[in-house]
């Protein structure tokens with residue numbers, strides 16, 4: 001249920017697949033800090049299961065669909081790192097789709113948000129790039145830490161995020177895929193793609209297995 005998917009230079013990433021609909025929640029331990037990416041239900045129990053010490057914890061959100069934000073309020077008032085484009089869905093059930101698909105109206109109580117800028121961000125001494133690839137939602141954010149990228153529901157190992165939801169846009173997705181393909185040419189083949197659902201893969205495997213990268 002909880003497994004280590006990356007370990008190098010005192011950095012560790014754990015992946016868990018959590019309710020309500022099998023979201024990939026990641027724990028990234030980096031320089032005494034813990035980043036919890038897309039917390040599903042019960043994700044607040046994960047740090048204790050790992051048992052690794054950390055100074056402080058931030059929640060990172062790739063996009064605000066209900067399955068990726070469902071565990072936020074279990075972390076009390078932890079800082080939420082999110083782009084401006086993804087922010088509205090935290091507090092709007094129409095945007096986070098909880099009203100349509102989640103079996104209830106989800107409105108996150110935690111307002112302790114810190115807006116990430118596009119491009120380079122340094123948070124608690126950890127640097128990473130933030131990009132928006134709209135299509136699945138208007139605010140699909142990708143976080144590039146160098147040897148690994150969190151891609152949310154923008155792109156999976158062999159598929160892409162659905163574009164038939166409210167606020168999705170298939171034409172925007174096509175443009176995003178083109179842009180991302182270009183971006184990948186700057187990455188190492190062994191860099192890791194950590195998506196919001198299904199399997200982790202390398203950049204090389206993504207380019208090999210994902211038919212949408214050659215389609216658009």
Ligand SMILES: [Zn+2]
Pocket residue numbers: 063065136153161
């Ligand atoms: Zn989604």
